Amino acid sequence: MFQLTWFLALSFIIKQTSCELYTALADLKEVLHTESTLINSLDQYIQAEHKKLELLQKYSEIYKQQHTEASEDIENYVANPINAYILIKRLTTDWQHVESLMNMQLGHDYLKNISMYREYLKFPTDEDLNGAAVALTRLQDTYNLDTSALARGELNGIKYSSELSAADCFELGRQSYNNGDFYHTQLWMREADSRLNSETNKTVEKSDILEYLAFSTYKQGNLPLALDLTNKLLEIFPAHPRALGNKGFYEEEMEKLNELKIKGDDESEDIPINDEQMAPQVQYPERELYEQLCRGEVTTDIA
Amino acid sequence: MFQLTWFLALSFIIKQTSCELYTALADLKEVLHTESTLINSLDQYIQAEHKKLELLQKYSEIYKQQHTEASEDIENYVANPINAYILIKRLTTDWQHVESLMNMQLGHDYLKNISMYREYLKFPTDEDLNGAAVALTRLQDTYNLDTSALARGELNGIKYSSELSAADCFELGRQSYNNGDFYHTQLWMREADSRLNSETNKTVEKSDILEYLAFSTYKQGNLPLALDLTNKLLEIFPAHPRALGNKGFYEEEMEKLNELKIKGDDESEDIPINDEQMAPQVQYPERELYEQLCRGEVTTDIA
Numbered sequence: 001m002f003q004l005t006w007f008l009a010l011s012f013i014i015k016q017t018s019c020e021l022y023t024a025l026a027d028l029k030e031v032l033h034t035e036s037t038l039i040n041s042l043d044q045y046i047q048a049e050h051k052k053l054e055l056l057q058k059y060s061e062i063y064k065q066q067h068t069e070a071s072e073d074i075e076n077y078v079a080n081p082i083n084a085y086i087l088i089k090r091l092t093t094d095w096q097h098v099e100s101l102m103n104m105q106l107g108h109d110y111l112k113n114i115s116m117y118r119e120y121l122k123f124p125t126d127e128d129l130n131g132a133a134v135a136l137t138r139l140q141d142t143y144n145l146d147t148s149a150l151a152r153g154e155l156n157g158i159k160y161s162s163e164l165s166a167a168d169c170f171e172l173g174r175q176s177y178n179n180g181d182f183y184h185t186q187l188w189m190r191e192a193d194s195r196l197n198s199e200t201n202k203t204v205e206k207s208d209i210l211e212y213l214a215f216s217t218y219k220q221g222n223l224p225l226a227l228d229l230t231n232k233l234l235e236i237f238p239a240h241p242r243a244l245g246n247k248g249f250y251e252e253e254m255e256k257l258n259e260l261k262i263k264g265d266d267e268s269e270d271i272p273i274n275d276e277q278m279a280p281q282v283q284y285p286e287r288e289l290y291e292q293l294c295r296g297e298v299t300t301d302i303a
Numbered sequence: 304m305f306q307l308t309w310f311l312a313l314s315f316i317i318k319q320t321s322c323e324l325y326t327a328l329a330d331l332k333e334v335l336h337t338e339s340t341l342i343n344s345l346d347q348y349i350q351a352e353h354k355k356l357e358l359l360q361k362y363s364e365i366y367k368q369q370h371t372e373a374s375e376d377i378e379n380y381v382a383n384p385i386n387a388y389i390l391i392k393r394l395t396t397d398w399q400h401v402e403s404l405m406n407m408q409l410g411h412d413y414l415k416n417i418s419m420y421r422e423y424l425k426f427p428t429d430e431d432l433n434g435a436a437v438a439l440t441r442l443q444d445t446y447n448l449d450t451s452a453l454a455r456g457e458l459n460g461i462k463y464s465s466e467l468s469a470a471d472c473f474e475l476g477r478q479s480y481n482n483g484d485f486y487h488t489q490l491w492m493r494e495a496d497s498r499l500n501s502e503t504n505k506t507v508e509k510s511d512i513l514e515y516l517a518f519s520t521y522k523q524g525n526l527p528l529a530l531d532l533t534n535k536l537l538e539i540f541p542a543h544p545r546a547l548g549n550k551g552f553y554e555e556e557m558e559k560l561n562e563l564k565i566k567g568d569d570e571s572e573d574i575p576i577n578d579e580q581m582a583p584q585v586q587y588p589e590r591e592l593y594e595q596l597c598r599g600e601v602t603t604d605i606a
Binding site: 050 | 328331332334335337338339341342345346348349352353356359360361362363366367369370372373374377378380381382383384385386387388389390391392393394395396397398401402404405406407408410411413414417426427428429431432435436438439442453456463464465467470471474475504
């Protein structure tokens with residue numbers, strides 16, 4: 001039942017985002033079929049690469065075994081014409097085989113096949129991804145959903161879907177950032193950071209999260225926190241070119257603010273630095289009303 | 304002691320073949336050093352490829368796990384906006400990572416490094432290989448050495464060196480073939496074939512051996528055997544283009560021979576078909592003398 005409400009909410013939001021989204025479940029089912037084909041291709045590629053590596057491993061073992069034998073008594077080894085022939089052969093004919101195996105572009109061949117699938121299988125685009133991310137963040141606003149709970153796939157304490165990885169959260173933040181939505185960028189980058197700390201196999205780089213988080217924090221008006229986050233980024237990645245530039249910029253801005261503060265001491269209050277997350281701008285009045293409706297905050301006269 | 308005799312014999316023969324050979328032991332020692340560098344590079348490349356494959360394997364497992372979850376209840380899965388987002392992300396951002404891993408040309412990078420080694424490390428050439436093969440076959444003639452024993456690294460029943468693989472024997476045959484020495488081509492291709500039968504991990508294709516063996520047999524004058532070997536090759540590789548052409552040619556030649564035989568019945572003996580291996584032409588009288596000396600077949604007046 002809740003699932004249906006979710007879906008209805010999603011449908012409404014998707015209608016608003018208007019770009020080519022996978023609104024129809026049928027489309028998403030087709031995408032699942034595409035995924036199955038891709039998994040098969042990936043597995044076949046991995047198997048083929050393993051076979052190539054097994055062959056190279058055998059070459060390596062033979063080389064090592066014969067090389068060790070030679071190293072035990074180099075003088076006698078190279079003085080023997082059979083050994084001399086085998087040694088020269090290992091580094092000419094045999095090595096040519098090794099090089100041609102190393103040169104094999106199996107990945108390239110498999111990708112060529114996969115690109116052919118694009119002609120008749122449904123592949124989602126970057127626009128679809130952006131649409132799906134926007135749909136999710138709007139649903140979050142509509143129902144005032146807690147970011148962490150949403151990332152665990154939970155709604156009102158019940159698990160409805162897969163959990164999001166740190167990388168999934170990061171991508172939600174990145175999509176929000178690309179849409180100029182720094183409020184959701186902050187929310188999802190923080191969630192990404194929090195999830196990353198408990199991941200054994202890290203799905204995203206902490207430095208990438210910090211970069212987006214710092215800049216969106218600055219864009220949201222919290223200069224001291226943006227500087228602090230940038231310093232943390234520089235601890236991990238001291239030569240990070242954009243972080244170094246931003247650090248200088250934030251420090252200059254902080255100085256300007258402090259000067260203004262000193263000047264303003266005589267006649268006005270401290271210039272407030274917004275430490276709170278700023279809510280995103282509501283662009284459509286009908287959407288605001290719809291969200292209130294969904295939250296049960298509006299009653300109609302009809303009853 | 305015998306080792307020294309071998310080396311002296313080899314030195315003499317190498318002097319005769321004259322091209323840039325690894326006559327000096329110092330050169331062969333340097334080649335061993337090159338080999339050690341190549342083994343390291345090969346191992347590093349194998350390791351790097353394994354890491355890449357491990358990463359791809361992880362992607363494959365995550366894809367499979369989530370795909371299986373989706374397949375259990377497709378309708379509900381795709382109706383959930385978190386699942387919808389994750390599914391679309393898997394096939395856009397995540398798949399881009401998979402594709403860039405598949406596209407990585409690690410082998411190409413390692414080979415670029417190896418080609419730089421060629422500037423300061425000693426690499427034997429194809430000419431050196433040919434020289435080493437010629438040296439070995441001449442040593443074989445000089446001491447009337449049995450091919451199979453030589454392939455086992457034995458001399459007079461004592462093991463002096465590494466054993467030759469089927470591929471090593473094949474290459475000796477191929478080098479002899481390239482030098483127009485069909486006598487040694489036959490000897491070593493037969494040895495390659497015999498060794499191949501007992502190899503668990505085949506080092507060469509039987510069809511390649513048969514092709515060289517058939518043609519060198521024809522060149523040595525044994526037409527029926529050349530045809531028989533070609534038929535065997537066609538059993539393995541029915542569409543082999545050169546074998547098909549040769550078969551036709553050998554059959555025509557056989558017919559001509561039979562006609563000559565019939566015509567000759569009244570007035571002469573059967574035209575003999577040489578079923579024996581023809582010994583190679585001795586080109587240098589001083590070499591023949593040297594070989595006789597080595598075998599103790601010549602005594603000097605002095606003493």
